Amino acid sequence: MKKIIILFASVFLVACGGGDSDSGSMLDDTLPGTNVPASFAGTYVGTADLTASAIGITESDTFDVTVTVTTDGMVRFDGDDPDETFTVGIQNDGVFRGTLSIDEDECQGSVTVEGTVDGTRASGDVNGSGECELNGLSIDVSLEGTFNATR
Numbered sequence: 001m002k003k004i005i006i007l008f009a010s011v012f013l014v015a016c017g018g019g020d021s022d023s024g025s026m027l028d029d030t031l032p033g034t035n036v037p038a039s040f041a042g043t044y045v046g047t048a049d050l051t052a053s054a055i056g057i058t059e060s061d062t063f064d065v066t067v068t069v070t071t072d073g074m075v076r077f078d079g080d081d082p083d084e085t086f087t088v089g090i091q092n093d094g095v096f097r098g099t100l101s102i103d104e105d106e107c108q109g110s111v112t113v114e115g116t117v118d119g120t121r122a123s124g125d126v127n128g129s130g131e132c133e134l135n136g137l138s139i140d141v142s143l144e145g146t147f148n149a150t151r
Contacts, residue, residue: 034073035092039119043068046149048079048126054141065147067115067122077113086113094118107132111143122149 029038044067051060066078075096076087088098094117102109109130115122128143 030092031071031073036069036073036090037092037094037119040069040090040094040117041071042119042151044117044122044149044151046122046147048145048147050126050143050145052141052143054132054139065149067117067147067149069117069122075115075117077115084111090117102128102130105132106134107141109141113147115147120151122151123147 030036031038031041046065046067048063048065049060050063051058053059063079066076068076068078069090070076073090074087075090075098076085077096077098078085084100086098086100088096090096095115096117097112097114099110099112102111107130109128111126111128113124113126115124124147126143126145126147130141130143132139132141
């Protein structure tokens, strides 16, 4: 039992850097007023690979995206069109999630973006569904894909 206690104490001391600590350092490395690491702030540029499906027809394409983490702990996700932009809060682990409502032309629905930033990369999934009117017919449309962007 004594060996286990000594082993545990040794591991604990090594993990704590020999007992020397700087308990305030984590807060110094966060965005003001948040628990979000300051290293997440910045602009990430990349692409989204998306596939849309409706009535048995599938179409894939790649679009430019920009993910910006602001100094107030918000994420701005910009698609290639001003109507494809939304801003949401980011968690201290880099996770963000936002939903964009679509109401254009003859289509209504929503697109959800779930992602993570880590200071060098932003990536995640894009999923959506909606309904479009085409020549008086109502057609269900789905969207899925991924995005990857780097700083």
